[in-house]
Amino acid sequence: MNPGLYVQLVILVAFIGVFYVSGAKFRSDGKFSARKLEALAKMEEAIGRATEMGKPVHWSYGMGAFDAQYLAAFVLLEYAATLCAKYDTRMICSIYLPEVVPMTEEIIRKAYIEQGKLETLHTEDVRFWGGSHNPAMIGTISREQVAGNFMIGSLFHESILSLEAAARYNAIQVMGTSNTHQLPFIAAGCDAIFIGAEMFAAAAQLEPTPVRVGSVVAADMITSIFVALMVVGALLATVGNTALKTMILK
Amino acid sequence: MTMIQKLNSIDVRILYLIMVVAAIYPLLNPIGLPLPITDRVRDSYAAIDALQPGDLVFYGIDYSPTQEAEMWPQTLAIGHHLARKGVKIVMLNMIEGAYRYEERIRDIILDEYPEYQYGVNIIALPFTAGREAAFMSVVQDFKGLYTYDLAGAPVGDLPLWNEINGAGDFTMYVELADAADWWLRPMSQVPGLQLWTGTVASGASTMAPLYQSGQMVGFIYGMAGAAEYEVLVKKPGSAAAAMDTQSMGHALIILFVILGNIGYQAQKSAEAKAKAAAKK
């Protein structure tokens, strides 16, 4: 065993253990509940308002490379598409990466079929822009005067462009990313945001599967233990005892 | 149209024009305001200053031209400082666009410091793909990763290369990158290696908790960090000259945010009034 890694190995094993146990528990009892996320409610509000105004909403994943954030975004896309199908509101998607085009079409189609609204689906609303994503996205938002603007995924500076374009039409904006360099801008300009891990939690909340539930529960449990340790460690340090601090670095 | 509504509909091109003028003016007519040195930059300077002649130091150049304006002045100031300390410098590069800056700083050190001889106390290694995996490779098997140096010569012919056994021989790792954890996670696994980073301002807050926790011995960021470092190494350069522009730009951005929000609140209250009137 290499030195300085004992606690780390315990954490890893604990994570895997809780992941499988809570996943299995969910499989048998189907119970999972998490804090209501404000951004999910805002997405519904945006689509509802767009319906009232007779305007479409806009969706983009941003311009990051394909990573785990896309997987979380797919679930949120399905949520938005389902609401759009239900309320008969169009959703226009601006897409940068070619490989996600078929997945996006598939997800939206499925949502419309489940709502029994397939005949109302505008297939041309999934638009692949490639390298000209940014000007095309701004153009689309302006021409359509969207009432809601969603951008969820690996975001880079295109988030500011999208924010600015949609702000002119007072659209309700909901964005989410784990890219810390963009969080400030979306927090400053949006009505609600998903901060980092919140996107994954949203996926577990909307469509719980054993894998998603297991991940969220395992991360939650270990994080809360460490928050408790943090506070206890600080109290101990106040009376001059640093044993706990030394221990967790072992 | 009321005054407030006008405020809400200024053509942004006018704002752009104001910004450009505000940026150019101080560049041509520097005010030369005094530059206070922050404690963090002073401490970071002290960490490099504490190096002993002959210590082995990694100098990682990991940024592309997109960040040149902020990162090159840092590279230059820190490069001078390292060379004056007489440490043995091994330069790394894990970002596709960075090799040119590595060449430049290597040549500047060789030109200005006669005691530096390529291969004897300074080596520049070539770009390696893989980011975090490449750094991990440096940690696990530094000597096995490279066959050639930046200029394409076999590293085996360089005397300094043959003195090194692995990453464990190094005293400090100085990384210039656009704020990322993908170098820190692997490099922090080398026992006893001090970590020091210079980064772009936009990534600074990501690194702040990692510096605060003592995982790094030095941390400077942005053009401001470069300008302060230039003062400390007494090599005034392009960063110090650009600081006046910085202040002008900030003042205007703050003004625009305030203007935009006044317009927004006014519009909101007008809409609310209209709604109330419609209800009646």
Add this chain to the structure above:
Amino acid sequence: MSATTGTWLAAFLTLGLFSWMWKENPWFRLVEHIYVGCALGHLAVTGYQNVVDIAIKPLTQTGKYILIIPLIMGLLLFSRWSRKYMWASRSSMGFLVGTLAAVAMNGAIKAQLTQQVAATMMPLNSINNIIFVVLTASATLYFVFTLQQKWALPIIDLGKYAMMIAFGATFGNTVMSRISLFTGRLQFLLFTWLKIGS
């Protein structure tokens, strides 16, 4: 090709991209398309050179035959260019992503969790330390999604405000970054190209 020609070319390209702020125009589009080409070209050239330096030369010159395996795996990655044969790239892709995931996982727990928590265990003997510990703990609880008891909600909300202050600081710093980038280009245009002043 001299430096003077180069400087004029660089100025042409720089101004082309900046012309966008007036309105979208053919000059901007031209430079934008050149950017796509040279960025990709540079990536590919550095990638190619890396393959030659790290794999092909050690293979042919020092007889490290084991490197045939990564070379074949690397070539298989190109099957992603075809929808029909994409499956052939899967093992290479799996290897690439799997090793990276392992490396990241090894480093993440210590660098991002235990060391950060240990650094927060500071003596509560000053207002600043108390604020620091309270804000870190409450903001971390924001990421505990199954925590939904009534008593916890105000704490989580406090944490969210702490994160907003942090985002505000990032915001301020990013503005600083962007101004620096623009200043860098202005310095090129004014001093290197037009040779005004210094």
Add this chain to the structure above:
Amino acid sequence: MQFIKSKLPLVVTFVAAFIIIAQFYFDIPAWKTLAAELLRWNVILAAFALTLGIGGIVKLHWGRIARKSPTAIYSAFTLGTLALFLVIGIAQTTRGTTYGWLYDYIYNPVAATSYATTFFFITSAAYRAFRIKNSYAAVLMISAILMMLQVGAFAAFMPFAPKISAWLWNIPTSAGMRAVVIGGALSMVGNSFRVIVGLERGHLGGGE
């Protein structure tokens, strides 16, 4: 065949990751050597991956030229620049003087400028997008303004500004960002774990 298409990738992923993780925790010299070799392979594959972007771009722009689309002329410039960099870069490597010229006077200015244009995006967003819509945004904007006031000239007029921003930076910003770092740690572990054991396969791509 089915094994190669769907099972082998998962086996390769798991085995490679397992070796790297196991030798990280346990001191097994033979595995250490193996892991170092695997990491070197990763570097080689990553280098190959850098060239992958070409396929999609050539397809897209060649298509536009073939269709005689109105933007064909721009596409020709993309492909022309790409070819120029490839030919010179492969002929004389990046160390060549001609390649250095291309880098200094084409790649460098367009890359640097395309990022510098974000300066304008931030300007217009400051005026039109960063609207204080709720109390969180209000706190964010106040913090941002105080941070911007720390630089240069302001310190001369407002000696208290750097003190406030230093406090904001050292206490709430470090605390808030630390939470983001800690919150991201286990989400990173979770994602990595799901990839390693094959519960997440999005990166493997579709196809038959």
